[in-house]
Amino acid sequence: MMKIAMPLFGERVSPHFGASSKILVVDTAGGKIVHRAIWDVGERGAMETARRLASSGVDKLICNGIDRFHKQWLILRGVNVVENQRGDAEAIVAEMIGGDVPSDTSSGEDL
Numbered sequence: 001m002m003k004i005a006m007p008l009f010g011e012r013v014s015p016h017f018g019a020s021s022k023i024l025v026v027d028t029a030g031g032k033i034v035h036r037a038i039w040d041v042g043e044r045g046a047m048e049t050a051r052r053l054a055s056s057g058v059d060k061l062i063c064n065g066i067d068r069f070h071k072q073w074l075i076l077r078g079v080n081v082v083e084n085q086r087g088d089a090e091a092i093v094a095e096m097i098g099g100d101v102p103s104d105t106s107s108g109e110d111l
Contacts, residue, residue, distance in 0.1 A: 001029045004096065005053050006062045006089050008038070013085050013092060017066035018046030024089050025058070028097045046070050054079060062092060 004027075006013055007020030014020035021042050027035040041049045050070050053061060054077040061074060062082045071081050085092050 001027055001034070002059045002097075003027050003057055004060045004062060004093060005058045006085075006093065007049075008089055011089055012087060013062065013064050013089055015064050017061070017063045017070060018049070020049075023049065023053075024093070025056075026093055031097050033093070033097070047073075050074055060096075062096060 003025065006024045007017050008014055008022040008024050009020060021040065023039040023041055025037050025039055026033045039052070041052065044052075046067070047070065050073055054074060058079055060080045060082060062085050064084060064086055066081060066083055071083070074081055082096070
């Protein structure tokens, strides 16, 4: 099972991780979505959202932009950060669990 999170701007990936008040969270197994939720993170800010993702067992964060501090913080807590993703959130999740989206992941080496 893998838990994937994505900040939303309407039905699209938010332009920046810290700018979204909604996070799409999906649990996947065997290439299928088994649970889907939208978290309302309101005005809590990027650090509080990052803490919630890490403490909730999110394995992968799919986003467009994210600042280095929050990216590194998440990576150090075992969250795979895939950035520079744009477009319809549901389509990107479907492609990601199907393995079609190029993984722009970091191990923290370029930070």
